[in-house]
Amino acid sequence: MTEAKVLIDQPSEKILRLTLNRPEKRNALNDEVRNQLFEGLREGDRDKSVSVMIIRGSGEAFSAGYDLSQPNHSVERSIAKTDGWWSRHVVNNWFEIWDMSTPVIAQVHGWCLAGGTELANACDLIYVSEDAKIGYPPVRLMSPPDMQWQTWMMGMRRGMEALLTGDHMSGVEAVASGMANRSFPKETLDNAVLEIAKRIAKIPNDLLALNKRAAHRAMEAAGIRNGIRATADIQALGFHQSSSKEYMGKLSKRDLKESLSERDRDFGDYREES
Numbered sequence: 523m524t525e526a527k528v529l530i531d532q533p534s535e536k537i538l539r540l541t542l543n544r545p546e547k548r549n550a551l552n553d554e555v556r557n558q559l560f561e562g563l564r565e566g567d568r569d570k571s572v573s574v575m576i577i578r579g580s581g582e583a584f585s586a587g588y589d590l591s592q593p594n595h596s597v598e599r600s601i602a603k604t605d606g607w608w609s610r611h612v613v614n615n616w617f618e619i620w621d622m623s624t625p626v627i628a629q630v631h632g633w634c635l636a637g638g639t640e641l642a643n644a645c646d647l648i649y650v651s652e653d654a655k656i657g658y659p660p661v662r663l664m665s666p667p668d669m670q671w672q673t674w675m676m677g678m679r680r681g682m683e684a685l686l687t688g689d690h691m692s693g694v695e696a697v698a699s700g701m702a703n704r705s706f707p708k709e710t711l712d713n714a715v716l717e718i719a720k721r722i723a724k725i726p727n728d729l730l731a732l733n734k735r736a737a738h739r740a741m742e743a744a745g746i747r748n749g750i751r752a753t754a755d756i757q758a759l760g761f762h763q764s765s766s767k768e769y770m771g772k773l774s775k776r777d778l779k780e781s782l783s784e785r786d787r788d789f790g791d792y793r794e795e796s
Contacts (some may be wrong), residue, residue, distance in 0.1 A: 528558040529580070533716055536573040536723040538566040545581025550589035551637050560615065567622040573723035573730060576715060577645060578629035584654070587636030588612075591778050606758025609668040612637070613754045616644035616669050617747065620738060623731035625722060629715045630693070631708055635792075636660050636667075643671035646734060648701065649715045650693035651708040656701070657690030659792055663769040663785045665760030670753035674746055675701045690791065 529541040540562045542549035549555070559577070566572045579585055619626050628645035634656045642648050642656075650656070658667055666685065673681030676699040683689075696702040706714040722730065760766055773781045786792040 526558065527555045528562055530562050534720055534723075536571065537576065537716070537719045538562075538569070538572045538574070539576040539578065540566075542577070542579040542585055545579075545583075547589065548581065548583035548586035548633055549579040549638070550586050550591075551641070552589040552592055555589075556615065560618065563619065563622065563626070567624045570727065572624060573725075573727055574625050574627065574719040576627045576629055576719055577641070578712075578715075579631070581632075583633035583638075584628070584630040585635070585638030585641060586633050587638045587660075590773065606755055609754040609757040610751075612640065612668045613751060616640055617750075619644040623727070623734070625730055625734055627715060627719060629711060630654050630656065630702070631711055635690070640667065640669040640671065643669070643675055643701070646737075647703050647718075648696075649711065649718065650696055650702045650705045651711045652693045652705045653708060654693035654696065654705075655690045656693070656696050657688060657792070658684060659688045659690075659782075659786060661685055662688040662789070663765065665766055666753065666757045668754055668757050669750055670757075671701075671750070674741075674749065675699075688789070 525543065527543050529543045531539050531541075533539050540559060542551075542555060542559070544550060544552075544555060563575060566575045625647065626645045628642040628648045630642050630648060631651035631654055634642055634650075634654055636658055639656055639658055658672070661667070670685075672684045675681070676684065680699050684691075691699065693702065693705040697705045704714075725733070761770065769781070769785070772784070782792070
């Protein structure tokens with residue numbers, strides 16, 4: 523029997539917790555992880571006894587992003603025939619969390635990179651460990667983000683800096699930027715998030731759903747849904763640029779770690795700083 527890639531438990535009444543369970547891969551998001559995650563989220567959203575859901579990662583990371591070592595095939599037929607299907611597919615997934623009635627919390631510790639940051643920012647609340655490392659390094663040699671959350675969650679200037687450098691920030695910096703709600707010492711993060719979830723769960727589910735929807739409707743009036751979908755198409759365009767084609771060609775022919783080191787070597791961070 524294969525080990526579950528997403529562990530599900532109920533640490534307290536009305537609270538469902540989903541733990542990404544690929545610690546040996548820093549919880550990289552492959553089809554198996556994403557499918558199990560969304561099955562669990564959908565089931566929790568349908569369950570009237572669940573008021574809040576928490577997503578966290580096992581081991582040393584929340585998630586290192588999409589798994590580049592294996593192909594991803596899980597995609598809706600309606601978008602599979604056109605170029606850019608991947609970015610549209612994952613944005614559809616992230617907006618599914620946005621559209622759920624149940625509030626979803628991202629509990630972030632350790633590395634939170636690329637697609638991992640997209641998962642976190644698709645959630646309604648983000649609580650981080652102070653020493654978390656959050657960034658989107660693919661902008662350096664691959665493409666813009668599938669889900670460009672940076673300018674929406676951090677504002678134009680900070681978002682622009684993140685997109686133009688690919689640098690990572692700490693959990694403390696993520697709170698200061700507006701991306702995350704609060705930061706906690708790593709050793710107290712579990713309990714702190716659980717206590718916040720318990721406070722949320724005191725409110726009736728029907729009002730929680732409307733409160734969540736009210737916040738989202740305000741953001742949608744400002745254009746967030748159309749804006750993020752538009753940048754998904756820009757991400758697809760990124761793969762047609764000569765620099766991206768050259769890098770992706772190398773990526774397909776050599777060791778993944780070597781390719782990631784090439785990406786970050788001049789910056790002296792991520793893999794190169796450890």
